[in-house]
Amino acid sequence: xxxxxxxxxxxxxxxxxxxxxxxxxxxxxxxxxxxxxxxxxxxxxxxxxxxxxxxxxxxxxxxxxxxxxxxxxxxxxxxxxxxxxxxxxxxxxxxxxxxxxxxxxxxxxxxxxxxxxxxxxxxxxxxxxxxxxxxxxxxxxxxxxxxxxxxxxxxxxxxxxxxxxxxxxxxxxxxxxxxxxxxxxxxxxxxxxxxxxxxxxxxxxxxxxxxxxxxxxxxxxxxxx
Amino acid sequence: xxxxxxxxxxxxxxxxxxxxxxxxxxxxxxxxxxxxxxxxxxxxxxxxxxxxxxxxxxxxxxxxxxxxxxxxxxxxxxx
Numbered sequence: 107x108x109x110x111x112x113x114x115x116x117x118x119x120x121x122x123x124x125x126x127x128x129x130x131x132x133x134x135x136x137x138x139x140x141x142x143x144x145x146x147x148x149x150x151x152x153x154x155x156x157x158x159x160x161x162x163x164x165x166x167x168x169x170x171x172x173x174x175x176x177x178x179x180x181x182x183x184x185x186x187x188x189x190x191x192x193x194x195x196x197x198x199x200x201x202x203x204x205x206x207x208x209x210x211x212x213x214x215x216x217x218x219x220x221x222x223x224x225x226x227x228x229x230x231x232x233x234x235x236x237x238x239x240x241x242x243x244x245x246x247x248x249x250x251x252x253x254x255x256x257x258x259x260x261x262x263x264x265x266x267x268x269x270x271x272x273x274x275x276x277x278x279x280x281x282x283x284x285x286x287x288x289x290x291x292x293x294x295x296x297x298x299x300x301x302x303x304x305x306x307x308x309x310x311x312x313x314x315x316x317x318x319x320x321x322x323x324x325x326x327x328x329x330x331x
Numbered sequence: 332x333x334x335x336x337x338x339x340x341x342x343x344x345x346x347x348x349x350x351x352x353x354x355x356x357x358x359x360x361x362x363x364x365x366x367x368x369x370x371x372x373x374x375x376x377x378x379x380x381x382x383x384x385x386x387x388x389x390x391x392x393x394x395x396x397x398x399x400x401x402x403x404x405x406x407x408x409x410x
Contacts, residue, residue, distance in 0.1 A: 166393070166394070167396055170393065170396070174392075174393065202398075203396070208398075209398060210396055210398040210399045212344070212345075212347075212399060213347050213348060214347065215345060215347050216347070217347050217348065217351050255345075255347070257344060257345075257398070257399055258398065259398075282345065282347070
């Protein structure tokens with residue numbers, strides 16, 4: 107059984123190729139490439155990835171335009187049917203702007219673009235994406251963003267924590283995110299948004315392979331399902 | 332009809348941009364600036380019969396992110 111995944115490319119996406127490479131390497135089958143203007147997704151997808159980048163030049167707000175592009179209606183419908191959706195960096199911003207995940211990603215508190223490898227704590231290892239990690243494990247994944255400062259009101263933050271939906275937390279001062287949140291899950295657990303780039307930590311040559319576990323778990327978890 | 336949409340961060344939401352502007356104003360020697368909040372002004376030119384409800388929906392669906400922002404609709408007098 108081959109793994110059918112799709113990587114969505116918006117105008118200004120720039121991590122779509124890295125995402126496709128990561129999925130191809132881990133799953134053994136190349137993802138389908140989908141353009142933002144398409145109205146429909148390929149059939150029978152096992153996995154959808156929204157890559158990093160600067161879709162629509164970050165006009166209005168990061169992810170705001172992409173979240174309202176034609177393909178996102180299909181992505182939202184697929185997510186609601188339970189298809190796993192991973193949004194990384196700009197993909198996370200698109201997920202919050204589209205309402206698939208709560209909160210918003212604001213300008214980094216330092217106002218600086220942050221580009222370095224950061225230490226993360228795996229808070230929830232019960233999801234499709236994070237099941238390959240140990241609970242509380244420290245992993246190292248690169249970040250590269252200007253708008254990664256996660257904001258949600260206190261009630262929403264309490265709900266996310268209470269429902270175990272904080273997937274990853276920064277273990278070091280990064281971008282000013284509320285409660286150091288680096289990645290969150292939707293209520294059903296099939297949508298993950300995260301600012302760090304797991305697709306940039308796949309091969310030893312990347313400086314680390316901590317991101318590979320996420321893709322391996324998602325791919326194998328699905329094939330065994 | 333010309334309409335100005337004023338988008339501002341909700342009270343309590345940290346505004347790094349406003350803070351940087353505040354810092355810069357002080358560095359330029361302006362004393363007595365208590366706080367700075369930066370927002371956006373979006374100028375629309377819409378059909379005269381555009382309803383208030385439509386303007387409201389434009390703000391809610393796209394122009395403002397209701398998680399972090401408030402908006403105010405200002406209709407300008409046409410000369």
